[in-house]
Amino acid sequence: MKKWTVSAVVAAKGKEKLGCVTAYDAAFARLADEAGVPILLVGDSMGNNVLGFSNTLNVELADTLRATAAVCRGAKDALVVADLPFGSYQGNEDAAVENAIACIKAGADAVKLEGATAAVCALIRRLTGAGVPVLAHVGMQPQSVNIYGGFKRQGKTREEAERIFADAKAVEAAGAFMVTLECIPADLAAQITAALKIPTIGIGAGGVCDAQWMVMHDLLGLNEKVPGFAVKYLDLASLVRDAFSRYVLDVKNGEFPPV
Ligand code: KIV
Numbered sequence: 001m002k003k004w005t006v007s008a009v010v011a012a013k014g015k016e017k018l019g020c021v022t023a024y025d026a027a028f029a030r031l032a033d034e035a036g037v038p039i040l041l042v043g044d045s046m047g048n049n050v051l052g053f054s055n056t057l058n059v060e061l062a063d064t065l066r067a068t069a070a071v072c073r074g075a076k077d078a079l080v081v082a083d084l085p086f087g088s089y090q091g092n093e094d095a096a097v098e099n100a101i102a103c104i105k106a107g108a109d110a111v112k113l114e115g116a117t118a119a120v121c122a123l124i125r126r127l128t129g130a131g132v133p134v135l136a137h138v139g140m141q142p143q144s145v146n147i148y149g150g151f152k153r154q155g156k157t158r159e160e161a162e163r164i165f166a167d168a169k170a171v172e173a174a175g176a177f178m179v180t181l182e183c184i185p186a187d188l189a190a191q192i193t194a195a196l197k198i199p200t201i202g203i204g205a206g207g208v209c210d211a212q213w214m215v216m217h218d219l220l221g222l223n224e225k226v227p228g229f230a231v232k233y234l235d236l237a238s239l240v241r242d243a244f245s246r247y248v249l250d251v252k253n254g255e256f257p258p259v
Helices: 006-011 026-034 060-074 091-107 118-129 144-148 158-173 186-195 236-252
Strands: 017-021 039-042 079-083 110-112 135-139 178-183 202-203 211-214
Touching: 006 026, 026 039, 039 060, 060 079, 060 091, 091 110, 091 118, 091 135, 110 186, 118 158, 158 178, 158 186, 178 186, 186 202, 211 236
Parallel strands: 017 039, 017 211, 039 079, 079 110, 110 135, 135 178, 178 202, 202 211
Antiparallel strands: none
C-alpha cells in the first residue's frame, strides 16, 4: 500500500470516504495500519481511554510525544496525526509552535488542535507557514468541557450553527488541510462539507462528512459504554477478560506452564 500523505488525504475528498481511528501505541497502530486505516490520530482521548481520566485535560505533551513515537514505530502507511494536548498551545504562541514541531520530530505527519478563535487561526497560519500541516477541530471541543459543563452536542441553535459554520470557514482560510466536526447536527456537517474545499472528518456528525473518526477503544469494544454514534465492531473486552481468567485458572490447576 502507498503511504498516506496530507495531499493524498485532501485529494480523496469527493472520491473516497476515509475510515480513520485513534491509536495510542505501537501494537494497535500496526494492526490498524495493516488493515489499511488511512489516518491514525494520537488523540488526547488517551486521557479517557488509556490513562483512566474522565476527560482529556490531564494529558501532557510528554504523553503525546511518547505515544506518537510508539504509533509511528507501529504504522507504515497511515498518516499519523498528533493531537496537541490541553495547555500545549493555548498560551504563548512561540511555545505552541515549539510543541507542534516536537510532535513532528517525534514522527507525526501533522498535528491537530481545537478551536477557531483568532489566536488559534493565527497559530494555524504560522504552523502551516513553518511546514507543519494542521488538522483543525470545530463543533464540540472536548478540551472546553469545563466551559460547556459536560460533553454536550453543539450547533443545536441557529446562532451556534452559524458560529460553527463560520469556524470551519475560518480554519480553512487559515490553512488547515482538514477539519474535524465533532458532535454537531448531521445537516450542519453536510452544509460545511459542501462549502469547504478541504475534507471534513466527522465524529458524531452524521454520514455526509468526507471521513469519519472512531475512537479505537470504542470500535474494538474495550469500553463498556460507547457514545450513541459509535459502533462496536468487536467485543474485545469479553475476549480479553476470558483469556485472563482462563490463564489464572490454568495456573491454579497446574496446567500452566504446559509440560
Ligand atoms: O482525541 C480524540 O479522540 C479526538 C477525536 C475527535 C477523534 O480528538
